[in-house]
Amino acid sequence: MMDLKAYGYTGIEVMPDGLLPGRVTELRRERFTVMTERGEVTAVLKGAFYRSAQTRIDFPCVGDFVLLHDNENGDSLIATVLPRRSKFSRADYSGHAAGYAKTVLEQVVATNFDYVFILSSLNADFNVTRIMRYLTQARQSGGQPVVILTKADLVEDYNLLLAEVIQSIPDVPVHAICSHIGLGLNKLDPYLMPGKTVVFLGMSGVGKSSLLNALAEQDIMKVQAIREIDSRGRHTTTHRQLFMLPSGAMVIDTPGMRELGLFDADEGIRAGFTDVEEWFAQCRFTDCRHQAEPGCAVLAALANGSLPRERWEHYVAQQQENKDVRNKTSYLNRQKGSKTIWSKQTKKHGGGRNRH
Ligand SMILES: Nc1nc2c(ncn2[C@@H]2O[C@H](COP(=O)(O)OP(=O)(O)OP(=O)(O)O)[C@@H](O)[C@H]2O)c(=O)[nH]1
Numbered sequence: 001m002m003d004l005k006a007y008g009y010t011g012i013e014v015m016p017d018g019l020l021p022g023r024v025t026e027l028r029r030e031r032f033t034v035m036t037e038r039g040e041v042t043a044v045l046k047g048a049f050y051r052s053a054q055t056r057i058d059f060p061c062v063g064d065f066v067l068l069h070d071n072e073n074g075d076s077l078i079a080t081v082l083p084r085r086s087k088f089s090r091a092d093y094s095g096h097a098a099g100y101a102k103t104v105l106e107q108v109v110a111t112n113f114d115y116v117f118i119l120s121s122l123n124a125d126f127n128v129t130r131i132m133r134y135l136t137q138a139r140q141s142g143g144q145p146v147v148i149l150t151k152a153d154l155v156e157d158y159n160l161l162l163a164e165v166i167q168s169i170p171d172v173p174v175h176a177i178c179s180h181i182g183l184g185l186n187k188l189d190p191y192l193m194p195g196k197t198v199v200f201l202g203m204s205g206v207g208k209s210s211l212l213n214a215l216a217e218q219d220i221m222k223v224q225a226i227r228e229i230d231s232r233g234r235h236t237t238t239h240r241q242l243f244m245l246p247s248g249a250m251v252i253d254t255p256g257m258r259e260l261g262l263f264d265a266d267e268g269i270r271a272g273f274t275d276v277e278e279w280f281a282q283c284r285f286t287d288c289r290h291q292a293e294p295g296c297a298v299l300a301a302l303a304n305g306s307l308p309r310e311r312w313e314h315y316v317a318q319q320q321e322n323k324d325v326r327n328k329t330s331y332l333n334r335q336k337g338s339k340t341i342w343s344k345q346t347k348k349h350g351g352g353r354n355r356h
């Protein structure tokens with residue numbers, strides 16, 4: 001018997017008759033892999049999901065705890081998604097013709113994680129502003145942020161940059177690592193305790209796969225390839241989306257989670273709020289601050305519910321953080337002067353890798 005506690009399950013007060021709890025470890029098209037007390041099962045959604053769910057937010061995602069009708073002879077049926085303690089989602093405009101509908105679908109890409117590892121490389125891409133923008137995203141998610149500065153081997157003295165980041169965000173733990181030689185990985189042990197779940201947030205190429213492989217103490221991609229050869233019925237070319245580390249902690253690595261980090265946060269955040277900014281054009285005054293002005297379209301949209309209040313508050317918080325970051329960054333830039341503190345020999349390996 002599997003103990004689901006190992007997967008971070010904390011139980012519910014009353015278990016409805018005939019239902020089995022589990023955690024979603026993989027989602028491919030409409031088929032789920034769910035870890036339960038009797039091991040891994042495949043499952044599909046009960047028809048009621050498609051009839052009653054208002055948006056795809058209500059659909060289970062990797063990391064979710066669910067209750068299912070177990071079926072030993074085929075697909076089990078997922079009946080309920082248990083409340084989430086943290087989640088990352090991204091706006092999905094795919095269902096709408098541009099400029100047609102105002103509603104943006106929310107696509108949940110990972111749930112129920114304890115820590116958000118914000119990865120940023122110490123080489124030429126080093127950028128405190130970007131780290132702070134990811135921090136805003138992380139704080140909104142409900143997970144605890146941890147900043148991880150990667151590729152410490154590529155700079156002459158990573159302690160300078162480490163000190164800079166610590167100074168900018170004194171309330172968040174910051175660690176420098178090198179996945180290739182294992183430097184600093186032991187600093188991550190306190191987060192990687194049994195039953196805890198971690199997600200990685202960061203741009204393409206910062207070293208997410210390398211860290212995952214280093215923590216897994218094996219090459220996960222290779223492991224998967226071998227699985228396919230010994231024909232255990234897996235028809236995928238990518239690794240598991242919720243992965244159990246030897247330490248007993250789990251890492252969620254879904255394609256959607258990767259995409260969250262793909263854009264450069266500098267433009268990405270702005271692009272992510274078009275549904276909010278669209279209203280500005282309809283305000284009576286072009287310099288409307290959307291606070292108490294007559295004819296403010298934002299206030300009207302908030303009042304009649306066309307613009308969710310949560311969404312507006314998220315936007316305002318983001319704007320504030322951007323401002324703080326700009327102030328801090330110009331301060332840091334003045335301090336840094338003309339010192340060259342990172343090595344130039346390393347150019348980022350551009351996009352040639354397989355996308356998972
Ligand atoms: N020198 C050095 N290179 C590293 C380190 N970690 C990763 N790299 C290199 O950086 C490149 C990108 O690393 P990945 O681990 O694939 O990055 P990723 O974040 O998974 O990238 P995506 O899959 O595109 O999201 C590879 O060439 C790695 O070998 C490190 O600690 N030191």
Ligand SMILES: [Zn+2]
Nearest residue numbers: 283288290296
């Ligand atoms: Zn206004």
